[in-house]
Structures are given as structure tokens and as C-alpha cells.
Amino acid sequence: MNNLLNNVLNKCREYTKNGTVASYIPELAKSNPEDFGICVVADGGSFYCAGDFSKSFTIQSIIKPIILLLALLDKGEEKVRALVGVEATGKPFDAFNYSDQALKCENINPMINAGAIALCTLINGDSYEEKFSRLLSLVRKMADNPQLEVNQDVYISEKTTGNKNRALAYMLKAYGMIGDNVDDILDCYFSACSINVNSFDLAKIAFIFANKGKNIITGEQIFDEKYARYINAVLVTSGMYDGSGEFALDVGVPAKSGVGGGIMAIVPNRMGIGIYSPALDNKGNSCAGIKALESLSKELELSIF
Amino acid sequence: MNNLLNNVLNKCREYTKNGTVASYIPELAKSNPEDFGICVVADGGSFYCAGDFSKSFTIQSIIKPIILLLALLDKGEEKVRALVGVEATGKPFDAFNYSDQALKCENINPMINAGAIALCTLINGDSYEEKFSRLLSLVRKMADNPQLEVNQDVYISEKTTGNKNRALAYMLKAYGMIGDNVDDILDCYFSACSINVNSFDLAKIAFIFANKGKNIITGEQIFDEKYARYINAVLVTSGMYDGSGEFALDVGVPAKSGVGGGIMAIVPNRMGIGIYSPALDNKGNSCAGIKALESLSKELELSIF
């Protein structure tokens, strides 16, 4: 398996040249576009790694399924679905062009920014510091890594340049979909996007989703099976931005990408995969990361279809 | 299993009252909204039925995955994807609001009308009669039913009232995406949508997709496994119109609905399901049909997620 991973990295390394690192958050522009790492957790918890698997990067949008999970755990499916729909929107993650009609639940999705920001308000906690702290605890627990922390430079960079997210949040507020203070909510959201992880962390988180909420090594059921199914389904229809349809064809597993360069891929009942390669295509997905997953999917017949 | 199916029908029958039969094609408006039938083909080919499973209805949009399949078989994946993209559009099946930019492959999808019409041009055949005849042969073969025929009344009704589809076809032509005579292409498309099937036929077709192109009873591999994966993936992301996201959560299997009242659901490696209940929700999906599939999915743990 370690051989396979090394082969995949070697074969796909050229695709790191097809993309560019995210630049709209200045701090992200400092990433090295040639970094490329992968980690797989499989079987009873064995793990396999290759390349820059231990290199840190910010989790960015890969936090979205975990925000969704915590909102589900704290408030239940009914309340979550009443606030944020689950249809693919066919639009970029930061799209503004909502219709002239009042913004409605069914036009947003937990995997686009507007939806993830709205879901932060459903996390339990007396303050947004507490909400964020509970979210960070869940990430640490799923990654089995109590060291995970916010990257302060990225957090400050996001906060400074996050005007599109501010616009989205005020729009949600204007339509009565969120009620709390926008600065507080965004502080929680920006912090959440700025959590530092590496490919190994992502693979372990993915492995929990793959095992329907169970940590196979400790035997602990971290969350109910039904929420794993919920999130896996949402990830297949809209986890890879407006490239989700192509990804379903070419790879065929639930996955989530982030503009930090990470991809978390979930092979139900079999595997958790974490990848890092920060050169992104024009939809915001890691170029080489997708190619590596295509290659692995063919080699190991990972597609759920 | 037959008991289970009867129970499901009884439990979900009340939902037939939540919808209305399609009226934009006058002939469809004559359907009986209380009709409700289901058929399951499973295991090595055993079948189980309940309710109005032998009642005929027109296949309508459920022909779309089969048009896609035949285009793939005739021209290969590369040519198909160069013409029709695979992203969910987040829009109704007959949506007009394409952007001001030139219409592009990536804005259409094989499960919306524009995409299916475009794919008809990729079917082999010297004339559109021949293209349609080859398509009908494939449907008959998959349903193992050489009796399948076009419902002439519905065909004429579609042809008479199909102005939205004419508009879509001329738009495709204006942007150079199709070259042939629009009337010929639409004649093929309207005929294809008007093929009469019943729930049993749909279940058998679904069972071929579920078994990756193989007819398990005869042992014949009707088409390559990779095309089954292709179609299953497309169906999960966009088979149930702009209700695909909710269906993925609540049922969790590849499926396609038609405004004739049918749903074809594919449980990979396990089952083909056909349902008929013509009272539709406002997205064009059978109300009771979706509820029956939710119920079955819970009972038999069908979700692929």
C-alpha cells in the first residue's frame, strides 16, 4: 500500500503544475504549490502515508461537514434541514446570485459558504467562543489529535479580507435566516476554517465518517450512524463545489475539498483518505489531489456506484 | 418480501393525495392519481410485486439514463462528456435561464431536457427513425420485453404541446451544440418519452444497472461495467430533478423519475425497483413513490452512503 501511494504521487505530481494556490486570502498564497502528500487509514485502523503527509495546512471548507455534523448532533435533523437545504446549487461556493425572491432555505446548501455560516448558529454554546471551542473539540476527537490549533496568521488574514463572507452573512440576516451578531458568527467561522491539520488528520477524520461514526480502534461510537449517512450523501452531491458531478463519475466517493489544498475522501466501510496539494483548479479543488484520487479509485475499485 | 411491499403501499397510499398528475401534456392528465404499484427484482432475478404493478404508463424522463447509455455505447465517454456536462444545475428540468454567455457543455446535464435532446444526436443511425429504433431495442432488451411500444396518444400529445422542448432544441442549435434538423431530433425524443412501460419493466431495467450491465438471469453482459457506474453516479447527483439532494439523504440510491409517474431505483449489486404513482410533487417527482422508497430504504437498509 505504501508503494501504491508513492506510485500515485509520482504519477500525479505533474498535475500540481496545472493549478495555482489560493490568493484571495493572502496568507494562503504563501503555500508551496509543489507540496504533495497523502495518507490512508484502512482495515482496522492501519495507516499508510507518502510524500508531504505531515505538512500542515488550514482545513478551510473541509470544516463544513464537521460544522454540519455538530449542528445535527446539537439540534437534530429537522432543525438543520429547516434552515439549510441539501440541493446542489450549480453555483460556485461564494456565489451571490440568489434570485429576486426572498432567500430561502432550499436555495442554500451546507457545503457552500452561506450554508456553513448559517449552521454555525445552530451549534450549542452560550457564546461563539464556546461554540467554536466545542467545534474544535470535535475536530480534535475525530482526528484523535488534541494538538490541533487555529493558525493565527491565516485566521487574521481571513478576517481582514473576508468581505464576501460578510456580505453573505448580512444577506442571511436580512432574510431572517440568522439572528446573532454577524461579527461573532464570522469570527467562529473564520476560526473554524483556519484550523491547522495535515493529511493524516484528514484521513483519520474521514475514517470515522467511513465507519459510520465509530472509532474502530477505540470502539467508541462518536456519533449516530444516520448522521454519517447524511453527511456522506451531502458530500457526494455537493462536496466538491461545482465539480461534484465530475468527481462522482471519476472517483465516486464522498469527499470534501478546501482552498487550503486539502481533500478528505471517505470510502464507506473501507477507508479514510487525506490529501494535501495546494495548487487549485478554477473551481477551488486541488488539481493533483483529484488526479490522485482518480488513480487510487481505479486501482482499488473505490467507487460506490 | 411481497408482504413488505404490500405494507409499504398501504402505509404510503395516503401520499398519493399530496400531488397532482402532470397536466402540461394533456394526455398525461388522464392518469388516475390513485394508481400505486411497485415491483422489485432482487437476488438472482426473483421478483416481487404489489398493487398496480402491471399498469402501463409512459416512461418519460426515465428514458434519459438509457439515452445516455446508448450515446456512451455508440460514441464513447469522451464525446459524450464533450457535449453534455455532468454537474447538477440546481434548476428545474425545463429551465430556460441560461446565462448571457454562450451556452456551454458544462451548463447542461444529461438528466435535464436540453441535455437529453442533445444526446439523441449522438445515437448511431442513418436517420432519426433508425436512432429511435435502436433506442427502443435497447429498452426492450433491458426490460426483457419485446412488446414495448410507443403510446401514440401521448406521443401526439407531446408533439402538439412540446414548445418548451422546441425552444430548448433551437437554443442548442443556435449555440452550435446540435446540427441536425430540430423536428427530426424532437420526433425521436418525443417518441422515446412516450414508450409504454410498467413497474415490472422498470424494475428489470434497474436490475441491469444494479448488476453493472449484466443480465444475471441470462448471464449476458449487455454493456460495460464502467457505463453502469457512470449512469449510477449521474443519477445520484441529478436523477430526481432539483429534489436529488433530498432523495440522496432520504433514500440514498441512484434513481430516475418521470412525469408519467414512474420511478426507477437502482440498488447497486442488490436490487432493481420500479414504482408507479402518477400524482407528482411540484418538482415533477411521484409523491407516494418517493415515500415508498424512503420506507423500503429504511426497512432494507438500501442506502449506499
Add this chain to the structure above:
Amino acid sequence: MNNLLNNVLNKCREYTKNGTVASYIPELAKSNPEDFGICVVADGGSFYCAGDFSKSFTIQSIIKPIILLLALLDKGEEKVRALVGVEATGKPFDAFNYSDQALKCENINPMINAGAIALCTLINGDSYEEKFSRLLSLVRKMADNPQLEVNQDVYISEKTTGNKNRALAYMLKAYGMIGDNVDDILDCYFSACSINVNSFDLAKIAFIFANKGKNIITGEQIFDEKYARYINAVLVTSGMYDGSGEFALDVGVPAKSGVGGGIMAIVPNRMGIGIYSPALDNKGNSCAGIKALESLSKELELSIF
């Protein structure tokens, strides 16, 4: 005045290089981009000309205000406004992106293709040949030129390549806004767009609008004053496609352009102006034509604002 016109042409001739002749109708692509002519009818009917003022070109969209006029004359304001609204749409003349909601009167405008096509159905006549014949008579009468005829080559070229207009017409039909045979309606519309005129003809037509429906030379009141106001108002808000706002600032008179390279400008109570220069900007307006009108407007203080 003849001197002034010659000066204006000389000064603005360089702008003919900023545009390109229309190419989507192949026959139009044969125009000479350097042609540039102007004609002004003023005072009691005196006329002044310069450059290629006698060169023929097809009227194209400049027929739209005359279609609107004839629909008003034949059916009255109430019926016209019930079918086609008057708001600027903020979209190109051949835009497709209507909303998901049913297409409504208020979303179309007599100066975009969809609106002009719809208005053809309101012209009196037992057949579309007769409707067109009555429209041609009105154009001849306003231009005081019984020789005006359809350019058959352009007509055939439009008919062959008019798929976007076919798409728009079928969309209007799908939404119940028009009832007649689409081919017949479009035949009338394509013929109307293909009428050959020159700058002098346009200036005379404009002079009738400028004099509120009266032919000042013969003294005949061709149509009611209120319809002249109606059309002048519509031309200011939407006569120059999605460049109407800029034109109102920079020139300040009701005007209509066509992709054949013509502009008809109306100076209420003072002047009719016809211009020909077929090199178009990206909105479909004659580049040098607009510059010539800006120059004339400053020189002669033509703005109504």
C-alpha cells in the same frame, strides 16, 4: 448644415475602426465596415446629407418601433401593454435567461427580439403575408418611398440562421403569449428585419415620429400623437439595447439602432436623423453612428434633458 454633417463624418470616421460588422447573419458580414453616411430632415422638411447616405442596408431592429406602432394602431394601447411590457430588461436583445417563473409580459419589452416577435401577432391581417404587407406599406408611407423592398438574400440568410429567434418564439408559445404558427410569425419578422432602407429613408421616418405622427410636408396626420409619445418614451429607455442609459446621457434623444448598421434618431419637434455605419460595438450599436450623434447633439443642443 451640409458642412456640419461633413465635418461630423470626418471627425468620427476613425470610430468605424472600433467595431466589426455583424457576422451572426452571414449576409450581413458582407457589409463594408468603412461605409458611413448621414441624413437629417429638419425645419419644414428640408433635408441635408453627407457621405454614403444613399447606400442601402437592411433595417433590422429599427423595424421594432414600427411594429410597435402598427400593433398600437391595430389593437390599441391596452392590448399592446397586456402582451409586452415596457421596462428596460438590463439584458442583451437576444437574451435567454428569463427567470424560472412563468415568462410574463413585464419581463419582455418591444425593443428586444422576444417582444417584437410577440407584437407581430397583434398586427391586423388574415395571414402573415397580409400582416407583413400592411407593415411594409406603413414603412413605405413613413419613408415616403414606395420602392422599399425586402432584401431577399438577407431574408434567406436570417431564416437559415435564425435559431435563437426560433427558440424565443417557441418559448413565447410555450407560455401562451403567442398562439399562431411559429414559422409564419417568424417569416413575417424575418421579412420585416430584411427591408432595405438608406439613411434618407430613416431620417424621413424619424421626422414623422419627431412631429408626433404628422407628415409636415403633406400635412397628413399619419397616426395619433399619443402613439408618437409612447414610442419616443420606449426608445429613450430601451432603444439602444443595453447601451440605452449611456446613450441617454451622451446624446439624449429617442433612437433605435439595428445590427444592419443603421441608427434612427428622433429629435422631438425638430429633426429626424438617419445614419449608416455597419461596424458595431459589442452591444450591437453602430460605433461611428453613436459618435456622430454625440457630436451633433453637442453642436446643435439636441438633448431633451
Add this chain to the structure above:
Amino acid sequence: MNNLLNNVLNKCREYTKNGTVASYIPELAKSNPEDFGICVVADGGSFYCAGDFSKSFTIQSIIKPIILLLALLDKGEEKVRALVGVEATGKPFDAFNYSDQALKCENINPMINAGAIALCTLINGDSYEEKFSRLLSLVRKMADNPQLEVNQDVYISEKTTGNKNRALAYMLKAYGMIGDNVDDILDCYFSACSINVNSFDLAKIAFIFANKGKNIITGEQIFDEKYARYINAVLVTSGMYDGSGEFALDVGVPAKSGVGGGIMAIVPNRMGIGIYSPALDNKGNSCAGIKALESLSKELELSIF
């Protein structure tokens, strides 16, 4: 003339029942929907009034042409047009649905909120207090009323509930169209919208625009004639929101409405008109106000077309 005005009010009073007072700003909801007043300044400065002409209301969007004027005076036409286009957008004043492409100058307009907010940044002044103070001075000068003040209750109400405007401002900032602190800019904008005026004030301001920037009574040329033309042109194409096309037909003069219930109408070279009637139609225009202007326009032949 006073008789005529009284007759117009009596005839149009019933239309106050067709609308509702603005409710999205809570303080505005307290208006009396039956209030109805009008004031006309004409000839050499004579004024004529009827009804509740001295009743105060907030200026709201009628401040937009004055913000535009001050931006033109402070920075010139070139800079203003480089920031904010002049095409009608065909969309409501607070529309969000900009395209997926980067927001561009040509998609906004000085008469919609996004455009007016952007133009505040072009007003000279070291701080937004100073910018606002200069704007208030200009309003006072045009209305010849040094008593004009901000309505503090409305200002606070706007500030509290102005989340849509906050969203628009952050969107402008995200696209680099404005650079200053959003809270400061909006404070200036909310203050400007909350200036208390009455129908007489509006009539006097309109009379300055009608006389091309000149105060006919004092003889002072307050601003250049070219800016009066600029603003009159913009008002005709987009002063009455997405009802501008209909208003051009039915009334035919430059005008601006506000959700406070006011309308300012400009009859070039002849008249300034101010109206107050806070019951609004669904586009945000005063119902009875528009009817009164239609009536006056017919009676006195005010249309510029």
C-alpha cells in the same frame, strides 16, 4: 393652478388605498397611508400647494440624484462613470442577484442602493461626517431651507435593520469597488436617506434640476447645466425603480421616488413638483403619487416625449 392641484388630489385620493406603507424600516411603518400632499414650483418661482404639502417625511431614495450630483461636482463625470454605470438593470432597487462574474461598474446604477452607496465614497471630505455634512448643505441649499435635519428615529431604525445594505456594501468592498470602512459609509448613507423634507422642499429641489442647475429666484447657478442633463437622463431611464419604463410612458418626465412616500418630478425648463403619499406599490413607488403625476401630465402636457 391651486384649483387644479386640489382636483387632482381629490380624483387620485382613492389610489392611496391600493398600496401599503413601507414596513421593512419599522419607523416608516408609522406613516399615515391616507396622507396626500402636492406642491408645484413653476414660472419664475411661484408655488402652488394642496393637501398635506407641509407634512414631513424622510427623503429616502430621492437623495440618490443629489448624491450623484455631489459626486459629479466633487470628482467629475469621468470618475463617476468609471465607478457606477448608467444602464437600467431591470431589477429591484435592493437586488442581490449579480452574475457569477466579478461585479462590474456596468452592472450597477446610481439609482439602485449599491450604486448610491458606492457614490458616497466619491464625495469630498476628510471623514464621513464631513462628507455627509457637505451633502446636507447641498440639499438645504437646493431646497432653500436651512432647517432641514436628519430624522433621528428613522436613522436609528435604518441602521438597526439595514442588513441588506450592509450585504451590498460588503459585496462592493469584496470586489474592490469601495475601499473605506463599511460602517462609516453606511452611516453617511443611512443619515442621507433619513433627512426630513416635505413636498415643498422636493418641489424646490426639482425646480433647480428643471432649470439646469440655476436658482431662478436668486439667479445663482448652483451647478453646471451638463450635470442637470446627466441627472435628468438617468432619472428617465431608472428613477422609478423597475417601474421607470411605465412611468416614462404614462407621465414622461424625469422623476425619483423614495420609500418614504415622496416623489420628486422635474419638468425641464418649466416646473418642479413634490408629492407625498406614503402608500407604496410593490415596486416601492407611491401609488397615488404616480396617479397624480399622470393626471397632471395629461392636463398640462408635461411629457418631454
